[in-house]
Amino acid sequence: MSYLKNETRLINPFTVTIDFAENIMLGADVHNERKASVMRGYYKDSAALEKIITDGNDPLHYETFEKHVPEEYGHLLFCISKIQPGLVGNEFFMTKGHYHTRVNTGEIYFCLQGQGYMVMKTPSGDFDAQKMTRGSMVYVPPYWGHRSVNTGTEPLTMFCVYPGDAGHNYGDIEIEGFPKRVYARKGSDLIE
Amino acid sequence: MSYLKNETRLINPFTVTIDFAENIMLGADVHNERKASVMRGYYKDSAALEKIITDGNDPLHYETFEKHVPEEYGHLLFCISKIQPGLVGNEFFMTKGHYHTRVNTGEIYFCLQGQGYMVMKTPSGDFDAQKMTRGSMVYVPPYWGHRSVNTGTEPLTMFCVYPGDAGHNYGDIEIEGFPKRVYARKGSDLIE
Numbered sequence: 001m002s003y004l005k006n007e008t009r010l011i012n013p014f015t016v017t018i019d020f021a022e023n024i025m026l027g028a029d030v031h032n033e034r035k036a037s038v039m040r041g042y043y044k045d046s047a048a049l050e051k052i053i054t055d056g057n058d059p060l061h062y063e064t065f066e067k068h069v070p071e072e073y074g075h076l077l078f079c080i081s082k083i084q085p086g087l088v089g090n091e092f093f094m095t096k097g098h099y100h101t102r103v104n105t106g107e108i109y110f111c112l113q114g115q116g117y118m119v120m121k122t123p124s125g126d127f128d129a130q131k132m133t134r135g136s137m138v139y140v141p142p143y144w145g146h147r148s149v150n151t152g153t154e155p156l157t158m159f160c161v162y163p164g165d166a167g168h169n170y171g172d173i174e175i176e177g178f179p180k181r182v183y184a185r186k187g188s189d190l191i192e
Numbered sequence: 193m194s195y196l197k198n199e200t201r202l203i204n205p206f207t208v209t210i211d212f213a214e215n216i217m218l219g220a221d222v223h224n225e226r227k228a229s230v231m232r233g234y235y236k237d238s239a240a241l242e243k244i245i246t247d248g249n250d251p252l253h254y255e256t257f258e259k260h261v262p263e264e265y266g267h268l269l270f271c272i273s274k275i276q277p278g279l280v281g282n283e284f285f286m287t288k289g290h291y292h293t294r295v296n297t298g299e300i301y302f303c304l305q306g307q308g309y310m311v312m313k314t315p316s317g318d319f320d321a322q323k324m325t326r327g328s329m330v331y332v333p334p335y336w337g338h339r340s341v342n343t344g345t346e347p348l349t350m351f352c353v354y355p356g357d358a359g360h361n362y363g364d365i366e367i368e369g370f371p372k373r374v375y376a377r378k379g380s381d382l383i384e
Contacts, residue, residue: 008296008297008334008335009334010314010333010334010335011333012320012333013310013312013320013322013330013331013332013333013336014322014330014331015322015323015324015328015329015330015331016328016329016331017327017328017329018302018327018328018329019327020212020326020327025329067331069331073296074294074296074297074298074334074355075298075333075334076298076299076300076331076353076354076355078300078329078331102266104200104265104266105200105266106266106267106268106356107268108268108270108353110210110302110351118205120205122202128204128205130205130206130207131207132207134212135209135210135211135212136207136208136209136210137207137208137209137210137217137270138205138206138207139205139206139207139208139259139261139268139270140205141202141203141204141205141267142200142201142202142266142267143200143202144205159302161268161300161353162268163266163268163355164298
């Protein structure tokens with residue numbers, strides 16, 4: 001199919017397995033670990049995060065498992081994202097959060113394990129939080145920056161799919177933050 | 193975000209639920225049913241299909257459950273696809289199969305229930321078949337026409353994700369067919 005060679009790359013079909021008991025991807029070839037120290041600046045209680053880093057020898061905070069697919073228009077990238085349970089002060093463990101480099105691309109998050117929220121914002125200040133439990137499929141539409149928050153006692157594990165040309169933009173979220181945070185409170189979670 | 197209004201539509205986040213016990217999508221707003229009669233011309237044994245249509249009063253063959261999302265670049269469309277088990281002669285029940293209108297777009301099929309194959313071809317004659325069981329995630333790369341085949345005794349149910357601008361092209365597969373079919377055979381399935 002040489003007439004297509006300047007567009008999307010032609011690759012062969014393949015299969016990975018999502019183990020529903022262990023909530024892992026068998027056949028992944030990329031494993032990204034994010035330790036607690038990469039979260040400096042993201043939580044309200046900086047001192048509580050420093051204590052976690054020191055006491056736990058910079059423990060694992062969240063991780064992704066991926067299979068390499070060309071990062072090009074037409075392909076779909078996918079991953080397993082797993083966030084550890086815990087609190088920084090009274091704020092639940094979460095991911096940094098990101099926009100897509102191509103702002104007009106969405107993402108699908110399919111919750112396999114645990115509970116939490118997909119917290120979202122637009123550059124113009126809109127805010128949304130969708131509750132996730134096993135089986136929830138959250139649609140993060142184009143333009144919405146997004147972060148996952150683990151409010152449970154086990155890992156929050158999600159299967160994610162996004163366009164091959166989406167790209168990740170962490171920088172703008174690092175500067176802007178999110179309009180609201182998710183805190184543990186007796187009886188129910190507090191989003192404020 | 194008026195500066196974006198000529199690109200992808202801005203919509204609000206939402207959640208649907210995939211019920212892992214019943215293998216259905218709660219919150220779907222589109223339900224497409226494909227009855228046996230739409231499969232005329234697709235199976236090798238036409239007479240066996242006619243008997244199924246007559247005896248069963250044109251029974252359900254396969255169906256999809258979707259949630260409306262704009263069919264535009266940057267969005268991701270998703271569905272549950274469910275194929276009934278059975279045989280037309282000795283050929284397993286299957287879908288019509290399709291290319292994408294934008295040929296350089298892929299699709300993800302995540303098997304939730306049952307067993308079967310994702311059967312694939314390119315316009316230039318390449319062929320591939322990936323085995324699916326619960327937990328298998330088949331990557332259908334750009335350019336590959338694809339059809340699902342149910343080789344089990346229960347419905348074959350898959351969660352699918354594809355780009356918003358992919359589109360469906362059934363016509364070319366209707367004309368070309370696939371280079372191989374999947375038959376029941378004592379001991380193991382036969383792909384020939």
